[in-house]
Amino acid sequence: MGITKRFREITALREIDLQISNGEYVTVLGSTGAGKTTLLHIISGILKPDSGKIYIEGKLVNDIPPEERYISYFPQNYALFPHMTVIENVAYGPNIRGVDEAHNIALKVLELVGLEKRADSYPRELSGGMQQRIALARAMATGSKLLLLDEPLSALDAILRIELRYELRKMAEELNLTVVHVTHDQAEAMSVSDKIVVLRSGVIEQFDTPFEIYEKPQNIFVSNFVGEMNFYEGIVIGENEIGNIVEVGGKSISVGKKLDIQDVVISIRPENLGIVKGRKGDGNWIQGTVRWVSLSSGFLLFNVDLFNDREALVKRFSPSMKEEISVNDVVSVYFDPDKILVYPYPREGLHKALEVS
Numbered sequence: 304m305g306i307t308k309r310f311r312e313i314t315a316l317r318e319i320d321l322q323i324s325n326g327e328y329v330t331v332l333g334s335t336g337a338g339k340t341t342l343l344h345i346i347s348g349i350l351k352p353d354s355g356k357i358y359i360e361g362k363l364v365n366d367i368p369p370e371e372r373y374i375s376y377f378p379q380n381y382a383l384f385p386h387m388t389v390i391e392n393v394a395y396g397p398n399i400r401g402v403d404e405a406h407n408i409a410l411k412v413l414e415l416v417g418l419e420k421r422a423d424s425y426p427r428e429l430s431g432g433m434q435q436r437i438a439l440a441r442a443m444a445t446g447s448k449l450l451l452l453d454e455p456l457s458a459l460d461a462i463l464r465i466e467l468r469y470e471l472r473k474m475a476e477e478l479n480l481t482v483v484h485v486t487h488d489q490a491e492a493m494s495v496s497d498k499i500v501v502l503r504s505g506v507i508e509q510f511d512t513p514f515e516i517y518e519k520p521q522n523i524f525v526s527n528f529v530g531e532m533n534f535y536e537g538i539v540i541g542e543n544e545i546g547n548i549v550e551v552g553g554k555s556i557s558v559g560k561k562l563d564i565q566d567v568v569i570s571i572r573p574e575n576l577g578i579v580k581g582r583k584g585d586g587n588w589i590q591g592t593v594r595w596v597s598l599s600s601g602f603l604l605f606n607v608d609l610f611n612d613r614e615a616l617v618k619r620f621s622p623s624m625k626e627e628i629s630v631n632d633v634v635s636v637y638f639d640p641d642k643i644l645v646y647p648y649p650r651e652g653l654h655k656a657l658e659v660s
């Protein structure tokens with residue numbers, strides 16, 4: 304609660320309030336320098352906060368040293384001991400804690416990652432992917448109920464990274480662990496978490512379920528940071544039955560909300576925009592010309608130059624497209640009032656509001 308940490312003039316964490324329940328899988332999502340590692344250091348006790356209180360299971364632990372917090376902390380790029388076999392590596396944590404059954408625990412966790420047959424191999428005899436699996440197994444086997452993982456998958460190639468995401472999640476569930484997993488990869492955060500902490504320059508921008516973060520981003524930064532988003536600066540010019548009307552580049556868009564502000568930014572995800580060939584009437588349709596089309600894993604992406612001097616990125620599930628739309632076609636883009644998010648125009652300007660630091 305209220306955690307602040309400074310390194311000379313840099314404030315790495317500012318008034319962080321975060322409550323994590325037992326058994327939750329929480330990811331901390333932020334770009335480089337956001338304060339993710341510092342946060343793990345403070346939870347684990349490696350670093351002391353300048354102010355604020357840390358509780359574990361209801362107990363104030365500010366003055367409890369790391370080794371008495373019963374937390375496993377795995378730093379970024381941690382490696383296996385090269386001179387120990389796989390099983391010795393995995394049993395290392397439970398062993399130093401004096402757990403009699405270290406060997407059995409280690410075997411069980413190795414089974415979870417499907418590598419029990421390699422128990423007697425040395426790390427150098429295994430592929431990079433297997434080594435990483437074993438490193439994760441070692442983290443899981445320590446016997447601590449709270450596990451802190453600093454970018455555990457960032458050193459892996461794309462396919463393995465995706466595979467191990469689900470394994471991590473599954474292991475945590477089977478062993479009933481509480482996990483704080485730091486990452487800069489939003490897809491990773493979206494796919495494994497019960498909850499995501501979006502951290503930016505030492506400040507929590509949102510702490511919520513992946514669904515809420517995607518569907519109801521609390522501010523412009525979060526809406527841009529997670530998933531893709533179209534942004535338009537606008538001015539409220541009137542109202543109708545369903546809400547207010549916002550002018551964007553000379554075109555009126557009905558936003559489906561009553562607003563009490565004048566200068567706004569409206570945003571809408573590419574998959575929530577409609578697109579048809581040709582010209583449609585008014586009522587939240589804006590015409591434009593298709594600048595490029597690209598196919599990406601089952602989806603079509605259209606970049607449209609709208610006639611109000613704005614651009615739109617439109618995403619459609621390709622089999623659902625009834626007609627072919629090609630470059631240079633004139634199209635109409637539909638802004639569904641229910642899908643439009645509206646934010647107050649940021650005092651610091653739109654560009655600054657979207658910057659990661």
Ligand SMILES: Nc1ncnc2c1ncn2[C@@H]1O[C@H](COP(=O)(O)OP(=O)(O)O)[C@@H](O)[C@H]1O
Nearest residue numbers: 310313315333334335336337338339340341342
């Ligand atoms: N030991 C340190 N001394 C000085 N500055 C630090 C130290 N550790 C981290 N910082 C600064 O604190 C900020 C947050 O760092 P860090 O927690 O490592 O971010 P992340 O893990 O999100 O990349 C950065 O600006 C970083 O330069």
Ligand SMILES: [Mg+2]
Nearest residue numbers: 339340341379
């Ligand atoms: Mg870090």
